[in-house]
Amino acid sequence: MAVQDKLNGQPDRNYGEPVSYDPNFKGPVIQRSCTDVFFLLLFIVFLAGWAILAGLAFKQGNINRVIYPSDSNGNICGTGKYADRPYLFFFDLFKCKPKFEDDEWIPTTRCRTPQVCVKECPSKTFSVAQYDQDPPNVAEIKKHMVCVYGTDMSKDLKFLTSGPSAPCAYYYISSVSAAGRCFPSPTSVEDEFQSYNGANITITSSDGKVLSGNELFKKAERKMQRILNARRYFERFLQDLSNSWKVILIGLFIAMVLALVWIVAIRLMAGLMVWLGILGILSFLIIATAFSWYKYISLKGVPGADEGIGFSRKISYYTGNRKTWLILGCLASVALSILILVIICLRERVQIATALIKEAAKAIGYMPTALIFPVFPYLLQLIVLLFTATVALLLMSITPSSAGGIDATMYSDTSTKSYYEQCIEDLGGYSKFNNKTCTIGNSALGSHVSYSHLYNFCGFLWMSAFIVAFGEMTLAAAVASYYWTRNKKDIPKLTVCSAMWATTRYHMGTLAFGSLIIATVSFIRTIIEYIEQKLKQYDNEVTKALRCCCRCFCWCLENFLRFINRNAYIMTAIYGENFCASARRSFLLLMRNVVRVVVVDKVTDFLLLASKLVVVGITSGLAYYVFSGSCEKLNRYIPELNYPLFPVFLIAFGAYLITTCFFDVYNMAVDTLFLCFLEDCERHDGSREKPYFMSKKLMLILKKKNNGTLVDSSSQAKGKSSKTNN
Template identity: 25%
Template sequence: MGCCDSRVKDDRTQENTEERTCTDVFWLVIYILFWFLLVIIAAFSFVYGNPIRIINGYDSFGNTCGTKYNKPMGNLNFSGLDTSERPYLLFYDVKNLKEGLKICVKECPKKTLSTVSDIYDYHKFSKVDVCKYEFNYEFLKPNQNGELLAAPLGPCPSLPVYEAKPVLNRCVPKPFKEVTEAILNNFYDLLNGWDTMEQILGDLYNTWKEILGLAVFALVVSLLTITILHCLAHIISYFIMFGFAIAGIGGTAYLWYTYFDIKNSLDKTAQNTLLLESVRNETAFFWYSIISTVLTAIILTIVIFMRKQVDFLANLFKETSKCIMHLPGLFLQPLCTFVVLTVFFMFWLFVVLCLATSSYPGTSTISGVRVDDKGTTPITAPTANAKVMNLSFVEKINNFQVVEYVDATWIKGMWWVYFIGLIWTSEFIMACQQMVIAGAVAHWFYRHKYESNNHICYSMGKLLKYHLGSVALGSLIITIFKIPRLILMYLHERFSRGKENGNECASCSLKCCICCFYCLEKFIRYLNHNAYTVIAIDGSNFCYAAATAFDVLSSHALQVATINSLGDFILFLGKCFVTAVTGIVGLAIFKRNPELTFYAAPTLLVCVFAFFVAHCVLSLYEMVLDTVYLCMCQSGDAPDGIQMQNLGVTNNGNVQQEEPELMN
């Protein structure tokens, strides 16, 4: 007695390539149209976005500091300059940072400049410009009344020009007694006033090379894990269990060490010089440590209770390895998926960075020095005893234009579309991997089990020719089921802030809904996983394949629960092992980078990417295991009398009769 009725057994156990047709074409068209939208948004972000502008800052003329090629702003003077040798931003008025002029400088002032003569001497001996571009410093010589040129709007900075140090590529006055606490607070309020998302994205942009390198490192660790799965199936359960135990305990200990290290450092820092990002670092790592401790404790408890099932797990992986040995090309699938995912992640990250910095450049006219109607006496002067002077040279610098960027809110809002695109496309890429593996294993199982045909190319051809629509639909369903859960999580966060207003009941209800949607999402993901196998076997549409897979799994619920709970748990530990090792290495690297202000963000992103990479690699075994079992059910080779203590499987329906090893 088989898993399915006689019609399914007779008609669909053998692949019929002549009758195979394209499946779920409508959903493939929807996916293509969605990607057209992503490309259009990317084009706008490339035109209006500039991630370097966040990192380095920009002057009043639209030039991004430290950049060789700046785009000219129409006919605006001093725009489009080469600032590659001017990496730091200097503010002309330290008391009013947003209203004063700002320019890019070669280095921050290394000493306090109290008079224009000091500015002249500093430029003469250090060749460092602190006045406006192309300014003639001869006007600052003694007996020229150059004090009138030191103003918030230039052409020289207001006096005194304090000794400064670069903080996030901005020249910030050093804390000494001449600098008032209010001035320092203005700078740190400006830095802390940046949009939090822009600060995080700035750190991500600064560490994209490290993130890419750590993604490669995660691939290496994942391939090492899967190689051990293939070569040392009998001891792999011990290896992964103890490997995760060590990595989990070590990672949790390192997180707590990092938290206390940051806390001790902040305790020794003056209150008025604290950046909010440093405080956020402390809070983030505090919660990271708590979450890691709880998760490690839970999983270690499960490991302890499952240690008696090690022999069963070893035999289970041996059955999977038997298929892998006949299909060594399957090892290339995680690598291909990794390459595609990495390219997509880098593209997605760059577009989101550009979206976060998208703004329209505008101009406004200001006066560097204001004079009266006769053009000889200043209306405003730095001292009450301003002298009458010849201001003929001032006419050239009296009026000029500066750049002001206006936020393009409608473009920034498009990052939500890219958030959906991240989920859908990632699921689509991984679903393609599952379909290729399922098709190769099914083709090997049913028709050419003992031949050396290229099953991988056969399966990939069938995917590209017939089943991309089914993959698009399956990945879209996962994305749709994620959206309500994310919305409910957001609402729960909002209600949690109002517990004192009597929202405990609503908060509890939302938690239950979030849990239900999470379980539903996991079920749909598992059903999709098996539906791809049915599609690879008989070429049916996604909905029919999902229904068939559900019938097969429900008729053998006990056996499927045993196989998948134990096998998937071991694979999950392998993913956690890769994520923990990569996260520890990433944290150690980012912690030593002085340019980062919120290195908790890139550390978290590295862990997410590492888990994605490990998921792609280790899902290979999971897909092969489920595919072989489902193929046996489809062909009627999985008897109803499988016992929990034996789990024996016979393979009477293959082209050549061979009794496989028992899965104990």
Template identity: 35%
Template sequence: MGKDYGEPLHYDPDFNGPTHNRSCTDVLWLIIFILFLGGWGFVGYYSFTNGDVERLLAPIDSKGRRCGLDADVMNKKYLVFFDITKCLSPEAPITGCPTPQVCVSQCPDTTILFESVLTASSLDQLRARMVCSDDVNTQTMTLQQAQQYMQQEKCAKFVLQSQPVIGRCFINATEAVGSVLQNLTEAQVLEQFTNLVKFNQLSSQIVEDLVQSRWYLAGALVGVVVLCLVYIVLLRWVVAPVVWTSIVGLLALLGFSLYLCYRNYEYYLANPVSLIQTTNLKGYAQSIFASHRTWLALLVALAVLLVVLTLMVIFLRNRITIAIALIGEGSKAVSDIKSTMAFPLFPWLIQCVIIGYGVVVLVYLLSIGQSTFSVVNFANDTCNCNGKYTKDYESCDPVEFTANCHDSASPALPCRQATCHFTGIESPYSVTYMQIVNVVGFFWAMFFISGLSDMMLASTFSTWYWTFHKRDVPFFTLTKGIYRTMRYHMGTVAIGALIITIVRVIRVFLEYVDHKLKKFDNSFTRCVLCCCKCFFWCLENFLKFINKNAYIMCAVHGKGFCKSARDAFSLLMRNIIRVVVLDKVTDFIFFLSKLLISIGVGIGVFYLLQWSYIYEVTQGQRLHYNYVPAIILAVATYLITTIFFNVYAMAVDTLFLCFLEDCERNDGSVEKPYFMSKNLMKILGKKNKKPKAN
């Protein structure tokens, strides 16, 4: 192994940590990166000056006109759906709502069911309130014509009190539906309105719960941060008990979850619940979790996960002991250089700015071009277009579709489901190239900031490791690491980030191809795309691993990216057994710790919200759904712990590479003492010889 991957490092009496006399590395790539950022800035300027977000946000009626933007509907900014209940179907976000839609000057301010109240005496009063397509003259139509237009879906059978939301007239179903339900006679329409009310109530109750518990959530997030800090402090002093407690605690949580799933499975098996088909989100969720099969599936999945994790812990127990010592080293480094805990905030804020800029540029670029429409639901409908349109996904013109297409059984009626659906904006080729520049710029900048942060931390923690007496670590170690990286090695970070960016862009392109090939789906294409996506996912993770270690070597020795990557790879391959069983075990322990804290917080919050004493003290009302804030806090906790543990992971990775180099350079003699801690030397069976007394 040593011959294949170079000779082990030799003792260097002048080496005592990160090289001070170093020069700039990979300057050419830094220049290319800066020039590319300039081009990305130009793309942003072009998109802001030529794009119009309103073209994307503006609602489009059944004839393809943008409400408030196109000439003939300039004064009609809002969109009304003839039957908004049809928008509740799961396919609606993809195929559009299969109901006529017209632009209006204002949303309806009252709820009226025209079929029930429309008479000759009331026609004059209702003409101004009726919502009809443009080819209907409501001012001159007769009662018979009004009824005929409603049957032909040229006029809405009812309007609901609503308010504009992003140009669409949406209702407060809880308030508006009361007067409507009294006059409804059709069971199907009644069921649709009932589903609409339940969906509205569900969303309203969830929002109400979040508003009511917002301060509790904010306090809980502060508590999560404190919990992470306490956990880190515990790792500093009692690392072994904390790690083993975390592992056992996670296994216990999984066992408890297994018990709960078994109880629910046993209950619903003995007490089956009749499942009702519904389009309501809440009803669908209830029907899923009221089935014993669902709990059986969860039971099996959790059982497999518990067995796998338990076996991994048993077989890796000896290596976990060594990994614990390495984590102990990392906790000492983080505790001695406390500023590293707050450091990730700054790159995180910069990345938030990059995300915002990239998304805004993307939206503006998408708004440049001509609107396109295609036929949807044609194959599932008895729709006759006189040969003009014959299949789904054909390009269409909304006005021509409305004029030529009608229901085969009732020619006076429009098609029941088939529509000419707005599919997007067709942009010129130049905009397509700009979108590619935006995607590449977004990923390159994100990976650059991430790599810059990693190298700054690597420079900091490597200085800590190679300081023989840790009490002599300079106070401004992090500041020096930041300066050293910014001054000499931004080009190295730029080329490393570019390599990851290329692979990530390929993965995004594969996802795009997969999406486009859905309509030509077959086993062969699925297999090929799955293999390609899996390969590039593995390649990206491997390159990220190489990049991180190359940054560490560059931070220590000040060499360029290629030389640093080669040296890091050779060092790791010469110690491949330790890499697999130590470095990866520490990653596994960090993952278990994050899961423990996140799941523990989620379960704790859920049961805490069921405790009556909490509401007695706070004088607050009980929440409708305790699991909503519990899930939100569990996810937020995982993200927060990830930010904290990323610092730990970088510390451990840096110290691990330094530890490998320490083992090769030194032998524990008086002339070549080990720099590792006494605890780590004890576990590995190594020790430094004491100088002989004179």
């Protein structure tokens, strides 16, 4: 009763007068005009700039330069005339970082040392210094040296191996290939250093830095082992994906069928399905909590059960570890506590929320294309993501200082040795040793690559937000047409198509404006997160508190603006007004009915989330049951996998995306119906002149009445009997 009183309370007039009755109002207006044209033009100009940027990236970039390593001259290893040289070799590994510190060293293509393509990575360790003890055998030394292409090997050793522009490597280490690059092998470096006369020798780099085998091994082992382990994991994941993709597709198909069945069931028995969703999650969390703590206690004292958690091919490795069950137990306990509190606090609100969900199901039932429509925005999102990623890769292949580029700039004024050596160093290695000439390549985007990446990222944010906005306004227009139609049989069959046309024809500018706001906030949030990563090295209590506050503020701001935008799109779909007017109208309407917003709107969000999680949970549970080998009849159809949990996670993630695609339609339908319901309550009073548009079920719950009679089950029964007698 208390909840109903709150729901039936008068609107708060501090946020404007309630919407007055208009006898001519019949739902979404037909006569419309273009809105927010300036922002549409701005959006078109931005897209044109993005297209030009993409064109330049496709023209000047080479995606192979990112996929495959390239040498200091910009030649791509493993392609063209270097097809027989697929690996990249680094002359002096110590120049890959300004400082050679523990756990901080890893050779990359940004190393300021000459890099050349080689047929195979060195299989043993070599240094010119190892021949200094005896009269040097120059021919033998030159036989093992790695040099820049076309080097004149008749030159003396000092010329070939000394100085920053030396055409040959002074030393190299026994290596293995990873990502097409030669990295020191952590499993053989130590043995290689001790293989000469049984002594642990040292290697001297070209600048005189002395490296002992012990030192190099310890400092390189950690990073190299991580790289090689990551490579092995990646290869195993790809292998598992290749072997199990058919089963994964079957799992995703099951998720889609379950989502559709759940949606149909909601329309037929909304209350039962809502409570089934809540009880399903509650039961799962109770069982998960009890079982996790039981396993944690029962494994106490078991050998190996208290070891740290790492990667393993066997599920038994995780199930036999106490830390696994400790983490799961804590997570399940917290989630269960939160859910119980939510149920206790919201138990009286579920009835009205269920009615809204059922009404949304009816609306979608009158226009089934609404369920298929979200696939269209999702495909557009995928296209935008692939386009952005492709442009980003192409931009990565365009470097601001790559040798031999188009419109090369010549730096011939190298009167001082330091200037010349700096020029060579800036090149990233040896390019052309032509007395005092240093060539640095440039292109139209070469010196603006960073800004180009920024533009590309902003384009992705804006376009993604625009597509989301387009889907929301289209669905809002369709559902609003349903609500404001008294005789539901009069609803056109192609309501969604009509809504899509109206949105495209009149309101693209409003979508551009709203999506620009979201994209701007998302960009600022990304910048703040980037700054946070940079500030982690200065971590203290103050910076941690500031970072936490900034993150929280940005998250709240972004979600608030998304909420405002969503409701503004609904008002634009109904009244055809611009973004600011629609945002103001929706905000004032919500603030006048703030109790209803908190009591009803957010409860429906929670109930739909519960339904979504049940579908995902059932699909994930079936996937785990199949891949864990528990079903002997299916084992012959399940391939042998390195990590059986990997396809389970993929199926769970895919199931979440699929259910989100379907249930987002319900979310938007509920939000639209709720806003229409609030206006209905303000515009009408249930009299014969101003009857409500809401369904009889909603009127029954809220104790509203049309034509001066209370709408309840008995009156409905009498109405039906009188109609029969007539």
